[in-house]
Amino acid sequence: MPLSLLRFAASKTHPEPRMFRRFNQLKESYDVVIIGAGGHGLAAAYYLARDYGITNICVLEKGYIGGGNTGRNTTIVRSNYLTPEGVQFYDASIRLWEDLAEDFDLNLFYSRRGHFTLAHSDSAMRTMRWRAEVNKHYGVESEVVDADFVHRVLPMMDLECGGHAPVLGALYHAPGAIVRHDAVAWGYGRGADLRGVEIHQQTAVTGIDVRSGKVVGVNTTRGYIHTDRVLSAVAGSTPAILDMVGLESPIFVHPLQAMVSEPTKPWLDPIIVSGSLHVYVSQSARGELVMGASLDPYELHSTRSTLDFVEGLAAHMLDLFPFLSPLKVVRQWAGMADMTPDFSPIMGKTPVEGFYLDAGWGTWGFKATPIAGKTMAHTLAENQPHPLIAGFSLDRFTDFSLTGERGAAAVGH
Incomplete structure (x- = not known):
């Protein structure tokens, strides 16, 4: 620890207040x-x-x-939803997110990255066009891009995905961001x-x-x-x-798992999502790859993580980025997702x-x-x-x- 930081910690001139008060008892x-x-x-x-x-x-x-x-969670912020209710709701949320650090006088590490939702089939491309039109109607910045555009922005990605699910295009949502949860x-x-x-x-x-x-x-x-x-x-x-x-x-409640890799130098700026491969990934300010997948297929009120999740997600990550094979996973976790029909x-x-x-x-x-x-x-x-x-x-x-x-x-x- 730097000596200057130790001096600040021991200083009586500028003591840092507690983040929250403690209460010994409840009021009536x-x-x-x-x-x-x-x-x-x-x-x-x-x-x-x-x-x-x-x-x-x-x-x-x-x-x-x-x-x-x-x-x-995996700290992703976006508003490129499908229904009018969802698009307007999340767009209002993004507008609040953008000023939140100033409201709090606290660095939230809010970082606008851009968000790619990959399409691996003709039907997926139709859905992306549908979402883009709904988004634009409500003033949300979203557009359908082709595979060449994806390649120019993400030249490190294997657009063939190992031959399993070639990328045909994507929905690009420029306001997509990450923030420290x-x-x-x-x-x-x-x-x-x-x-x-x-x-x-x-x-x-x-x-x-x-x-x-x-x-x-x-x-x-x-x-x-x-x-x-x-x-x-x-x-x-x-x-x-x-x-x-x-x-x-x-x-109904299902586990939703995620994991992070060891830190690397910055190389992935946008957020990548693939519904077909059941994978989404972003790179944190510390250099970790923050990765998640779809819900576990069983109902369970638990935050237990599993080897099956890591193996499946790692395989799909390598479909997109084969050069990541030497990278180590350093931790994984689960949350309880309260799903509606x-x-x-x-x-x-x-x-x-x-x-x-x-x-x-x-x-x-x-x-x-x-x-x-x-x-x-x-x-x-x-x-x-x-x-x-x-x-x-x-x-x-x-x-x-x-x-x-x-x-x-x-x-x-």
């Missing part, structure tokens, strides 16, 4: 209780405090801040904390008190809390929370008065963090769904008004 009541101190829960608390002046908020986390899917949780957490929000880690919810169809309180491992508004933002733990209020949803989230009010839901994010929740927090804050403060989430309501599954996003969200990227 709060205006809002948010379950889950991941990106979505902390963002909702931040915008409730900043935009609506609601600061008597308790955020409950059974583990530690950002320890769930917020810290278990843990810093996002810290930024929202610190911003909420500075405005008076209490974040209680290592505090699990054991029950939600519902009387006459209304929320009146929350039971935790550290005592009972009186409240009439509860937001659940717990990703793969959503079914367990819904059981506490007597609600059912079509959510139409591959769109569930957001807003529920049949239980005072109980709000932010769930069903599956493989695309991290990139929605800013706009999910902002729209859910509006929904809690006004008790009316924000216009951007009208297509994501829970009752769409009983009304059969689905928001089919599978065509742009079926690979975990």
Whole structure:
């Protein structure tokens, strides 16, 4: 460690404040209780405090801040979705992402890279054209490019993919970016904390008190809390929370795995996604290749990683980049992806008065963090769904008004 850094650490002139306060006990009541101190829960608390002046908020986390899917993803940000609802929602999120570091006064390592979704068949090219037209209609920068364009930008890629699935073209989305995921949780957490929000880690919810169809309180491992508004933002733990209020949803949970390589010098600037090969990859600021694939094919409430995943993903990576064969994998992990039948989230009010839901994010929740927090804050403060989430309501599954996003969200990227 450099001597100058040691001197700074020991300095009494410029002591660094704690990122978050610690609380020895819960208060008896709060205006809002948010379950889950991941990106979505902390963002909702931040915008409730900043935009609506609601600061008597308790955020409950059974583990530690950002320890769930917020810290278990591949940090990709994009808005090149397929449905009008998805495109507008994620485009609003990107606009928030671009100014977020300034809002927090914290370096989030937000890096605009460009995003290639590779097409390996004529039908895939048709889908890319469809997505590009929807994107352009809503002012999102996306275009279909041919294989020659891909080769000029990525000359190191084997466009034949080992003969298994030659690249015919791609959907190129210039705003595609990556960002440091843990810093996002810290930024929202610190911003909420500075405005008076209490974040209680290592505090699990054991029950939600519902009387006459209304929320009146929350039971935790550290005592009972009186409240009439509860937001659940717990990703793969959503079914367990819904059981506490007597609600059912079509959510099913699958593991989603990822891995990183040892660092190398920068060589891959854009983000690469292939639905046919079930692979997506970007290079981090530290030089690691951050790689992921599709969902594991079985339902499992677990974050266990597997050898089968590494072998399969490594094989597909070598189809694209054969020269990577000497590269070592240094770690792998898994998250719990809360999937819905139409591959769109569930957001807003529920049949239980005072109980709000932010769930069903599956493989695309991290990139929605800013706009999910902002729209859910509006929904809690006004008790009316924000216009951007009208297509994501829970009752769409009983009304059969689905928001089919599978065509742009079926690979975990």
